[in-house]
Amino acid sequence: MDPLDFLGRRRSVPARLLGEPGPSDEQLRALLTAAVRVPDHGKLAPWRFLRIRGEARQALGELLAARLLEREPAAAPAQLDKERQRFSHAPVVLAVIASLVPGHKVPEQEQLLSGGALCFALLQAAQALGFGAQWLTGWAAYDPVVTGRLGLAEHERVLGFLHIGTASAEAPERPRPDPMERLTDWTP
Numbered sequence: 001m002d003p004l005d006f007l008g009r010r011r012s013v014p015a016r017l018l019g020e021p022g023p024s025d026e027q028l029r030a031l032l033t034a035a036v037r038v039p040d041h042g043k044l045a046p047w048r049f050l051r052i053r054g055e056a057r058q059a060l061g062e063l064l065a066a067r068l069l070e071r072e073p074a075a076a077p078a079q080l081d082k083e084r085q086r087f088s089h090a091p092v093v094l095a096v097i098a099s100l101v102p103g104h105k106v107p108e109q110e111q112l113l114s115g116g117a118l119c120f121a122l123l124q125a126a127q128a129l130g131f132g133a134q135w136l137t138g139w140a141a142y143d144p145v146v147t148g149r150l151g152l153a154e155h156e157r158v159l160g161f162l163h164i165g166t167a168s169a170e171a172p173e174r175p176r177p178d179p180m181e182r183l184t185d186w187t188p
Contacts, residue, residue, distance in 0.1 A: 010123065012171060014172075019089065019090070035121040041110050046100050050150060061083060092164045095150065096119050097156050120135070123162065
């Protein structure tokens with residue numbers, strides 16, 4: 001397949017449509033090896049990965065349900081169940097963690113952008129290996145209790161939870177903007 005055609009077919013597969021099998025350890029190494037080839041001004045590698053798989057997915061779902069109940073005591077049972085199931089579909093979830101280097105000459109914004117590029121590179125690498133993937137955040141990525149339980153340090157933050165597995169259905173397409181309508185020429 002033409003490389004640009006492959007890139008033009010990239011789309012996210014909803015996490016609820018992802019199941020077994022997920023990437024093997026060898027495939028995961030290949031995905032991560034491809035993903036770390038992102039722009040990284042200063043060679044800081046200001047990110048790391050946290051793999052969530054097996055029983056840990058359900059444990060994280062229980063943590064989210066309990067935390068939601070703390071935040072919103074009147075949360076409906078359906079909301080709590082949704083949180084319990086949030087990480088139960090894809091066999092592998094990679095939390096991409098921004099591990100910023102504060103006070104460095106490379107601004108934190110550039111470090112965050114490197115991590116964002118890494119998340120997108122993971123999506124592309126997963127698709128290249130025949131997997132479906134979806135990059136999600138949600139309230140849990142920003143909740144200090146949840147991030148503390150995930151083991152994040154004070155200078156770290158979740159950039160996304162990348163759900164990776166085998167798609168049970170074709171990923172839906174969505175309307176895409178015409179890039180030429182968003183292009184302007186700068187004139188001095």
